[in-house]
Amino acid sequence: MRVGLLVTCLVDLMRPRVGFAALELLERAGATVVVPPAQTCCGQPAYNSGDRADAASLARKLVDEFDDCDYVVAPSGSCSGMLRTHYADVLRDDPAYAERAKALAARTYELTQFLVDVLKMRADAVPGTFAGTIAYHDCCAGLREMGVKAQPRALLAGVDGLAVKEMAEPETCCGFGGTFSIKFGEISSRLADNKCQHIVTAGVDAVVMGDVGCMLNVEGRLRRRGDTVRVLHVAEVLAGDGKAR
Amino acid sequence: MSDDLLAGNAAARAAILGRVRRALGVVGEDAARHANAERYVAEHRAGPRPAMPADLGERFAQRAREMASTVERLASRDQIPHAVARYVDNLVVPASLAEQKTRTGVCWPEFADLDWAGAGLAIEPRPTQGHDRLGITGCFCALAETGTLVFTSGADTPTGTMLLPDTHIAVVRADRVVSGMEEGFALVRAERGHDWPRAINHVSGPSRTGDIEQTIVLGAHGPYRVHILLLG
Amino acid sequence: MQVASIHFKERAHEKLNDAQLQKNLVKFKGKFVEARRRALTELDDADATRDYARDLRQRGLDALDVWLEMFERNATARGATVLWAETPADINRLVLEIASRHGAHKVIKSKSMVSEESALDHALEGAGHTVVETDLGEYILQINDYEPPSHIIGPALHKSKEEVSELFARKHGTPRKDDIEALCLEARHVLREHYLTADIGISGGNFFVAETGSVVLVTNEGNATLATTLPKVHIAISGIEKVVPTLEDIATLMRLLPRSATGQSISNYVDVLTGVKGDGEFHGAEHMYFIVVDSGRTSVLASDVKEALRCIRCGACMNHCPVYQNVGGHSYGWVYPGPIGSILTPMYVGLENAPDLPQASTLCNQCGIVCPVRIPLPDLQRKLREKEFEGGMRPWHERAGLKLWSWFAQRPALYGWASRIGVRHLHRLGGARGMIRKLPLGFGAGWTDERDMPAPAGRTFRELYKEAAARNGALR
Numbered sequence A: 001m002r003v004g005l006l007v008t009c010l011v012d013l014m015r016p017r018v019g020f021a022a023l024e025l026l027e028r029a030g031a032t033v034v035v036p037p038a039q040t041c042c043g044q045p046a047y048n049s050g051d052r053a054d055a056a057s058l059a060r061k062l063v064d065e066f067d068d069c070d071y072v073v074a075p076s077g078s079c080s081g082m083l084r085t086h087y088a089d090v091l092r093d094d095p096a097y098a099e100r101a102k103a104l105a106a107r108t109y110e111l112t113q114f115l116v117d118v119l120k121m122r123a124d125a126v127p128g129t130f131a132g133t134i135a136y137h138d139c140c141a142g143l144r145e146m147g148v149k150a151q152p153r154a155l156l157a158g159v160d161g162l163a164v165k166e167m168a169e170p171e172t173c174c175g176f177g178g179t180f181s182i183k184f185g186e187i188s189s190r191l192a193d194n195k196c197q198h199i200v201t202a203g204v205d206a207v208v209m210g211d212v213g214c215m216l217n218v219e220g221r222l223r224r225r226g227d228t229v230r231v232l233h234v235a236e237v238l239a240g241d242g243k244a245r
Numbered sequence B: 001m002s003d004d005l006l007a008g009n010a011a012a013r014a015a016i017l018g019r020v021r022r023a024l025g026v027v028g029e030d031a032a033r034h035a036n037a038e039r040y041v042a043e044h045r046a047g048p049r050p051a052m053p054a055d056l057g058e059r060f061a062q063r064a065r066e067m068a069s070t071v072e073r074l075a076s077r078d079q080i081p082h083a084v085a086r087y088v089d090n091l092v093v094p095a096s097l098a099e100q101k102t103r104t105g106v107c108w109p110e111f112a113d114l115d116w117a118g119a120g121l122a123i124e125p126r127p128t129q130g131h132d133r134l135g136i137t138g139c140f141c142a143l144a145e146t147g148t149l150v151f152t153s154g155a156d157t158p159t160g161t162m163l164l165p166d167t168h169i170a171v172v173r174a175d176r177v178v179s180g181m182e183e184g185f186a187l188v189r190a191e192r193g194h195d196w197p198r199a200i201n202h203v204s205g206p207s208r209t210g211d212i213e214q215t216i217v218l219g220a221h222g223p224y225r226v227h228i229l230l231l232g
Numbered sequence C: 001m002q003v004a005s006i007h008f009k010e011r012a013h014e015k016l017n018d019a020q021l022q023k024n025l026v027k028f029k030g031k032f033v034e035a036r037r038r039a040l041t042e043l044d045d046a047d048a049t050r051d052y053a054r055d056l057r058q059r060g061l062d063a064l065d066v067w068l069e070m071f072e073r074n075a076t077a078r079g080a081t082v083l084w085a086e087t088p089a090d091i092n093r094l095v096l097e098i099a100s101r102h103g104a105h106k107v108i109k110s111k112s113m114v115s116e117e118s119a120l121d122h123a124l125e126g127a128g129h130t131v132v133e134t135d136l137g138e139y140i141l142q143i144n145d146y147e148p149p150s151h152i153i154g155p156a157l158h159k160s161k162e163e164v165s166e167l168f169a170r171k172h173g174t175p176r177k178d179d180i181e182a183l184c185l186e187a188r189h190v191l192r193e194h195y196l197t198a199d200i201g202i203s204g205g206n207f208f209v210a211e212t213g214s215v216v217l218v219t220n221e222g223n224a225t226l227a228t229t230l231p232k233v234h235i236a237i238s239g240i241e242k243v244v245p246t247l248e249d250i251a252t253l254m255r256l257l258p259r260s261a262t263g264q265s266i267s268n269y270v271d272v273l274t275g276v277k278g279d280g281e282f283h284g285a286e287h288m289y290f291i292v293v294d295s296g297r298t299s300v301l302a303s304d305v306k307e308a309l310r311c312i313r314c315g316a317c318m319n320h321c322p323v324y325q326n327v328g329g330h331s332y333g334w335v336y337p338g339p340i341g342s343i344l345t346p347m348y349v350g351l352e353n354a355p356d357l358p359q360a361s362t363l364c365n366q367c368g369i370v371c372p373v374r375i376p377l378p379d380l381q382r383k384l385r386e387k388e389f390e391g392g393m394r395p396w397h398e399r400a401g402l403k404l405w406s407w408f409a410q411r412p413a414l415y416g417w418a419s420r421i422g423v424r425h426l427h428r429l430g431g432a433r434g435m436i437r438k439l440p441l442g443f444g445a446g447w448t449d450e451r452d453m454p455a456p457a458g459r460t461f462r463e464l465y466k467e468a469a470a471r472n473g474a475l476r
Ligand code: SF4
Pocket: C260, C310, C311, C312, C313, C314, C315, C316, C317, C318, C340, C367, C370, C371, C372, C373, C374, C375
């Protein structure tokens, strides 16, 4: 089984260790992982900003790069959701590529979803350890485009020493929204602040989620407020390097 | 009276329908589309529906209570006046609304024959002008799914009687309780098809508002309370 | 209604910093959400019901001309007059004409969003008529000098009871009441007199029914029932898209509308009104007019956001929208706020007059998930964003930034080189805390005004992976 790791641009640029954690988890679960070396961006910023032409160029590039993979897996609900639910529309003027994109979309998964639903990874096979309590935030695209909800929680239950505590409104958007966070900084910050309030009220050591974009938003607001709750990607916690800062 | 209004409006009508057809990509008159529509209407197809229990009367009573109506079951029609008297006597209203507790009111003509005076009530079989405090009606039918009373307007079923008084008492015959809106509409078609009512009013409990801070207050414009006498 | 959607950002800023409004919004938030969730479980198969409702609304739109003609035929056969309005101005003109024909003075209204589009109240008052809004929320706004509504179901939900209490005391000249029940009672007394003395009742129309030529009105207060039962003349105004084929279709929609709106199993009053009253009837309109309104609907129908016309105005999308919950309805600057407003407002008043609305969404899709007729609201927002981008309506720096990013992303080697330099630089900016308080050259000020920007780790995944692979001798 050839699994193509879609690293995602934010992991590549901001949090490379999330990519390595994903790699380790996939290999442990028995997958043969390939990392197409020329991958960059899935085109989501362009698509969500109305620039469909550029989004389509990037989509074609990605389809070419991952075409020979049995699966595409991303440590991101947002980027996997882009492939799964939007590529067909991005490429709607290019029927040949749209067909290939649809086929690829059907083989595309978010990381924890792939580990649980396809590779049948069990909680006791999760390598990570973590001393403390965490709350899981359901990032929007993972939750509503990919159906990621139970999978990360199932795996987190297998992390030694870790206790999961639900915060209020775990499904409410953190306010990131890609370029929205800059175009409507004030509203975005308020949404982030609401999320931070719930995190702090939950009294956890760390908040864990599946998208680096949302992590940056939440962490940025937490730090500006002066809060020290850690913000971690679910892959880092599962792979066991959640302790390293 | 409206003829010249209509004449002046023909251009707007043509323009709007023209734009609709262009938007839909329709060219020319298309008899098939009209035939399809007629066929769909004739089918009266119902959508997915929640299952109803066998005892529709019980379900109706339960849902009506959930909609803040009160329900009493009566065995026969001649018990109605005493049941009304009892209900009125037992009403607890705040001092500011004391005048709502009254033995005087109006009813639909179908209840003119009842012995109201024998129960100590002064009930007149006439429509209300809006200043009566107690209104007694029958109903066209009732819906078990939502605890709803259905009224069809007519000469003998004046709408105001269920709408304007502070207290509305409705008599529902158990054999007129049907499952849901679909059956209610089917009954209207069957019984009033040739004399379609100006109004089919579905009423589920007292008039209410949540417009101030989402706090529910009963008696917004219509009745403060709806009491149902379920007969049989 | 004046269109103020161009000022979305400024207004949102104001509202985010309005302590009273924020308190009111917190009270509002959540109640409808939980109630809706619970109410939908009463339907044995809520999802199938929603699919069915989506399909039946779409069926109505796919042959809209046919259904409208059928509606007109049946309405006319039962004694009503069907009039067509192309523009908001047409609506007002037609209503004024009807009023003068009947020598009417006092007009009572139950809630009609379409009449908000055309500012009908002002037109009527301008022509010397007395207008009284009867929906309690609309009434509150009317006596507060026509404050605009902030929500399509609860137009005055942004106000606290203290604000209403102060308003009533001032406008009614009565002593201040401090509980909500007393306030409602006071409004009841004032409005009851108006019902009994009005010449014309104007309603909106939740739906038109083609099969019978009827209008369906849904309220909890019963105000629409009163306003259409007591006056001699009834005018029902609504958009052409509100036509639904059959009464059975209404039955399905009524399983969803109240549940999605307020979490009720059914609204207290659901009226199906057809034609004029019959012989010997005491109550009921003697003259019935329908005004069916285009006012932008046909251009939506011709566009790629046409699915928005399925909307049944339940308000669930705004109740669940995190942006709406925080900035409130007034920020959107026109009749329809929230996610559905972000589509309809630009379509009805022009994208150039509401350029921020399709952008002011995180695309979190909470709205799309709850919409009872499954309108893919974020997809439609994206479609409008495309129009803005293609029409050159976005600021140059936004376009330039995006183009630059996409240009690099299409050139992996250059991208690798530039990103290696970029992340090192930004990493250094993050210092010991790993947080950037302010980005250079004013970039991303929207981000850093109230947030730190976590600094990158310093090296990219691509370069680290290449090194690791080289070490392991597995470089492809
Ligand atoms: S778009 Fe959907 S959720 Fe929003 S008001 Fe319309 S029907 Fe309701």
